[in-house]
Amino acid sequence: MVSEFKLILSPVDAEYGRGVGQVQILTRSGANAYHGSGVWNIRNSALDANSWYNNRVGNELEWYNMNTYTLSFSGPIKKNKTFFFLTWDHAIPRTHDWLTPDVLTNCARKGIFRYFTGWKLAGSIPR
Numbered sequence: 001m002v003s004e005f006k007l008i009l010s011p012v013d014a015e016y017g018r019g020v021g022q023v024q025i026l027t028r029s030g031a032n033a034y035h036g037s038g039v040w041n042i043r044n045s046a047l048d049a050n051s052w053y054n055n056r057v058g059n060e061l062e063w064y065n066m067n068t069y070t071l072s073f074s075g076p077i078k079k080n081k082t083f084f085f086l087t088w089d090h091a092i093p094r095t096h097d098w099l100t101p102d103v104l105t106n107c108a109r110k111g112i113f114r115y116f117t118g119w120k121l122a123g124s125i126p127r
Contacts, residue, residue, distance in 0.1 A: 034075035041068045067092040
């Protein structure tokens with residue numbers, strides 16, 4: 001809902017009064033006619049180029065898909081007196097993550113837990 005943001009640092013002109021700095025924020029307002037707009041941005045890894053190093057070693061890009069959209073709508077509530085202005089921003093991020101779940105043995109599934117000193121499951125990754 002901010003139309004303009006201005007930061008004025010020293011020296012401040014006489015038209016803005018005294019002081020060493022000033023922050024001005026201009027908000028948007030409605031009009032006597034209904035207006036609306038919409039913007040949709042998409043950022044997708046399928047449209048990105050791979051880096052030189054990833055191409056050299058044979059790695060692929062990490063998959064992601066980011067959709068962001070902004071909708072705005074304004075108009076009169078009472079002509080020449082009261083107006084409304086609405087905005088909506090929304091982001092829809094999607095990524096793929098690799099998960100390594102811990103799987104219980106058949107005995108552990110039955111509630112029988114055993115521990116042997118120095119014993120490791122074949123192929124297990126130390127943590």
